[in-house]
Amino acid sequence: MEKIIEKYALVDCNNFYVSCERVFNPKLVGKPVVVLSNNDGCVVSRSNEAKEIGVAMGAPLFKVSHLIKEKGLIAQSSNYALYGDMSARVMKLLGEYAPRQEVYSIDESFLLVGGMPEFATTAKVLKETVQKCLGLPICVGIAPTKTLAKLSNGVSKSTSILNGVLDYSVIGELKQNRLLKALPAKNVWGVGGKLAEKFSNIGIETAYDLRESNAEQMGKLFSVVVKRTILELRGTACIDMESSDEARKSIGSSRSFGRAVTSLEDLEEAVTSYALKACEKLRRDNSVAAEVQVMVRTSAYSDDSFSNAGSVALQCPTDDSMIIVKHALLALRQIYQTGHTYQKAGVMLGKICSREGRQISIFDPVNASEKSTKMMQAMDATNGKWGRGTIFLASEGIGQDWKMKSEHKSPAYTSNWSEIPRVKSL
DNA sequence: TCTGGGGTCCTAGGACCC
């Protein structure tokens, strides 16, 4: 059977978090703006103006804070309720433009556009529509493989003459080669810092070098992932569209603390709270977990670098917060050591399967499980309606002064009625 | 003083089996 040549479009929102902030706060337009990670720790999104004054991606706030005075840099805390809501709106809109969509991340979608030879034209319309309806700038890369679509998207973003749309398959071999030669191998999707360094040792510096390398040999030398990347650069699709409705295989919740934490009691509060958060995600997926992992660690930058993790197996898979919290605390007590200044803790649920398909154990009487299901539903419904934390477990603690910092946060413009923007008229 | 959070996939190596 003859293989149909596929075509993938990668649509990506430019500087997504910053762009979301700008939609509701036009004063940020045209200025150097960054959005910070949780705890106001480091830079996770930058406006073009912020890039121009030299703010690096991932830079800790304290290293760029001098730019606030010197260059008028504006730093916003992250507001994930806002970004999540804006993301859902963008993704819905994008989905209307192609027969298949894979939501790849909060700000990116792959679209399968094989039967649409003129998709570059459609992409321009799409770009205008998203800008008009949602106020967000996007870029589109189109190519016969996902890896090349990602790459083209990146080029469309950094080359202003392209107006945010590049169809790799129509530019001709000469331009393709020139483009790949100008691109460091590190910028190829799937090549991280570690690989890039090893590539450099054997003379592979650019995307072009990588494409021209011996795929078989590279596969043996590194991994099948590398081999696939090389084939994808040559235009042979190896990475399929994934259906985004599949349940996650692991669910975690972790946070850095707003202050130093040393006592077991504080860690217990934090771990309880993270376990509850993970359980909510688990129930939203309609899944159950059979394993609970807990990790604690000190700052990676401190002299006392210490981390520990442990997991406990559950007798039967569950989504019951009470049971999961109990086991998370058991795991915590196993791994806790005194004498360290902890900076972060996390809970990870593993061995996940769907609620329907789970094994009912003889140790888990059906009526008990039904009772807990009803209770969890009531808890989620109440917390969903009145806000997280309306109902909580005593072991979560009440003060929670270890909680993270978030000092420059914008309102939940689109997801909380009391914070909706007001329009004033004269 | 101050450095995120949440995922996925692959591989190597050990345990175990026949």
Add this chain to the structure above:
DNA sequence: TCTGGGGTCCTAGGACCC
């Protein structure tokens, strides 16, 4: 004295992604 080889499953750790 002589002491296999191959398959499978599981886990920990590494690398990558946004």
